[in-house]
Amino acid sequence: MSAAHPKTRxxxxxxxxxxxxxxxxxxxxxxxxxxxxLRGGFMPGDAVMLAGSAGTGKTTLALQYLxxxxxxxxxxxxxxxEELPDQIYRDAKNFGWDLRKMEEEDKFRVICTSPNLLLExxxxxxxxxxxxxxxxxxxxxxxxxxxxxxxxxxxMRMEAYRVIRYLKTRGVSxxxxxxxPQISGGSxxxxxxxxxxxxDCIVALKPVEIESAMRKALVILKMRGSDHxxxxxxxxxxxxxxxxxxxxxxxxxxxxxxxRKVASEKFMELFRGASEKRK
Amino acid sequence: MFRGEQTEVSGSEILSTLLGSEVRGDLLVLFHRNPxxxxxxxxxxxxxxxxxxxxxxxxxxLLELGVLKQKRIGASEVVYLDRTxxxxxxxxxxxxxKTLKVGEER
Numbered sequence: 001m002s003a004a005h006p007k008t009r010x011x012x013x014x015x016x017x018x019x020x021x022x023x024x025x026x027x028x029x030x031x032x033x034x035x036x037x038l039r040g041g042f043m044p045g046d047a048v049m050l051a052g053s054a055g056t057g058k059t060t061l062a063l064q065y066l067x068x069x070x071x072x073x074x075x076x077x078x079x080x081x082e083e084l085p086d087q088i089y090r091d092a093k094n095f096g097w098d099l100r101k102m103e104e105e106d107k108f109r110v111i112c113t114s115p116n117l118l119l120e121x122x123x124x125x126x127x128x129x130x131x132x133x134x135x136x137x138x139x140x141x142x143x144x145x146x147x148x149x150x151x152x153x154x155x156m157r158m159e160a161y162r163v164i165r166y167l168k169t170r171g172v173s174x175x176x177x178x179x180x181p182q183i184s185g186g187s188x189x190x191x192x193x194x195x196x197x198x199x200d201c202i203v204a205l206k207p208v209e210i211e212s213a214m215r216k217a218l219v220i221l222k223m224r225g226s227d228h229x230x231x232x233x234x235x236x237x238x239x240x241x242x243x244x245x246x247x248x249x250x251x252x253x254x255x256x257x258x259x260r261k262v263a264s265e266k267f268m269e270l271f272r273g274a275s276e277k278r279k
Numbered sequence: 280m281f282r283g284e285q286t287e288v289s290g291s292e293i294l295s296t297l298l299g300s301e302v303r304g305d306l307l308v309l310f311h312r313n314p315x316x317x318x319x320x321x322x323x324x325x326x327x328x329x330x331x332x333x334x335x336x337x338x339x340x341l342l343e344l345g346v347l348k349q350k351r352i353g354a355s356e357v358v359y360l361d362r363t364x365x366x367x368x369x370x371x372x373x374x375x376x377k378t379l380k381v382g383e384e385r
Contacts, residue, residue, distance in 0.1 A: 086313055103314070111315045114319070120355055
């Protein structure tokens with residue numbers, strides 16, 4: 001444990017009323033453009049849903065959020081129900097993040113378990129030891145969708161609420177990954193079990209087909225208690241992690257899955273084409 | 280489930296326990312590669328492609344040695360790697376191997 005994080009047991013209550021929380025400081029993702037979109041970062045202690053279909057970059061963004069947090073002095077935990085930690089260590093190393101070293105320094109932990117064990121735990125929580133050991137400020141659950149396999153559909157919202165409250169009362173900012181194949185259409189429905197109402201913020205990642213190429217879009221669908229960028233931004237997964245680019249300003253219908261150029265852009269294209277012909 | 284009795288053991292005893300069987304080897308590889316794994320014996324068995332019956336006595340050996348720890352989560356007993364004890368045991372084994380090497384050189 002580094003000197004910056006002594007193993008004194010700070011309760012969730014203490015953290016909630018810390019100068020940091022009262023002062024309104026944000027939980028920076030460390031991805032400059034995303035922090036700008038979030039007007040500085042997530043709100044402290046918030047439960048954030050990161051939704052997207054497979055291969056959109058949820059795990060990469062989540063790991064980057066934790067690694068950047070560690071660099072800012074905030075220990076983090078990654079709870080995975082699917083991938084074994086050695087796969088996560090290997091994938092992270094490709095981005096230059098040495099998670100094993102961070103674990104040795106007691107700044108990070110990967111917990112790999114079954115969703116039912118997370119649900120079964122009550123007083124003797126599955127996470128209690130690790131919460132005490134590394135005093136995390138950030139925690140990722142990969143993914144909340146896995147809980148669905150172990151609870152009845154009607155109970156899903158209640159169980160997710162319990163997990164979120166458990167983390168909130170301990171002053172931990174959580175990033176909850178959600179496999180969402182259907183972020184489309186006019187309703188912007190992220191989950192079909194009503195979880196969108198439980199979380200404070202929703203960041204959605206979506207693959208987009210534009211001019212026969214697959215590109216990726218990121219949008220903040222909801223951010224309780226704060227203004228945020230409402231635009232769809234293009235992003236790429238680079239060798240250093242997620243890199244957010246400019247907004248898809250010349251397209252509409254991206255979320256609905258039928259992107260088309262806006263009328264003014266079409267007109268400009270025709271105009272450019274005509275003036276080139278004249279040359 | 281089962282409670283491991285932890286007693287002082289020598290480097291050679293640790294080494295022979297660790298390398299005592301193929302299943303035990305698989306378990307050690309799994310937990311060393313994935314030190315944050317917390318699962319039931321059933322879950323652990325699935326993760327190394329074996330049955331609960333095949334691994335239960337091997338898990339007991341590792342609990343007795345102290346490499347693994349167990350605790351109750353709700354209605355389930357889970358096992359996980361004791362990182363501190365694991366480090367200590369590996370140091371004992373390394374020291375034991377060094378002693379053997381020095382003996383051979385003499």
